[in-house]
Amino acid sequence: MSAAEFAAAQWTRATGAGVDPHAYRRVTDGLASVDDWGPSFVSTGRACLDRAEGAGSSVSAGEHLLMAARWFHLATLAPYAEAGRAAAEADHALSRALTVLEPGARRVSGEGFTGWLRGPADAPATVVVVPGLDSAKEEFLDLVSALLARGLAVFAMDGPGQGVLAATTSLRPDYERVVGRVIDALGVARIGLVGLSLGGYFAARTAALEPRVAAVATVSGPFRLDWEELPPPVRDIMARRTGGADAAREFARHVDLAALAPRVTAPLLVVDGGQDVIPGVTNGEPLARLAPRGTYLSVPHGDHLLGNARSDWLPQLSDHMWHALGNGA
DSSP states (O other), X not given: OOHHHHHHHHHHHHHHTTOOHHHHHHHHHTXXXXXXXXXXXXXXXXXXXXXXXXXXXXXXXXXXXXXXXXXXXXXXXXXXXXXXXXXXXXXXXXXXXXXXXXXXXXXXXXXXXXXXXXXXXXXXXXXXXXXXXXXXXXGGXXXXXXXXXXXXXXXXXXXXXXXXXXXXXXOOSOHHHHHHHHHHHHTOXXXXXXXXXXXXXXXXXXXXXXXXXXXXXXXXXXXXXXXXXXXXXXXHHHHXXXXXXXXXXXXXXXXXXXXXXXXXXXXXXXEXXXXXXXXXXXXXXXXXXXXXXXXXXXXXXXOGGGTTOGGGTHHHHHHHHIIIIXXXX
């Protein structure tokens, strides 16, 4: 795949993550090959750090640091020998940003997870945001903001094989164990879960098996994976994140919600994009249909993660979590 093709494929994901579309064009138009992706995005992130150092206010500094975190994370989307370092830089930039902008934000880490708890201490509930195959907590800052604006607390996390933990851990299908430890560490009685891409599988599986989940939403989450049909780039990413092709094949075998979907009894919203068609991936409609309290929202023009259609689903998802959690339903 050429650099131009790769950039086009990542366009709505990057802009959906909150980077300026004009800056994205400037950076990607200068790429000679996909090999230049990581270094160019890291360089752009470091330019944001420089702006933070020269900022005229703490608010401006924090905003530049949040943008740096986005660029550093996006650097990891292409094969890149320094991806682990880029993920660490994303994590550090986010930490610096929240320290400046939200002194009440709290880092919470434990076995197989790390992340930031944000929002009011007296929030009616906490929403845990779960990333996917190659996403991370730095990718979904706008989703977090939408949930915070509704008075909910939010814990945006990296789990095994994700974000800053990808260099030292591997993806695991039994994500409910990780979320169980998260709930224990947060010290809350009930949570909501929002899972994005593969995180949608993690969130739905956890909602079926962890009774403290009181509401759940998935965005572009798979109902089932067929390893033999998955495109080679997806299999390659999964192999990198699980520890090899054999481990990836075994991981994909577990991604099947047919037996678990009827056990997701919490209010569930499943969001899919009508243009999100990936060979080997069964999208979320069967999950919504089989779950006792499932609702399905399909956005016809939406692509994977629906970065090209945020106004068509982000308010609905945020309101879903508020009505299910904020009102004590």
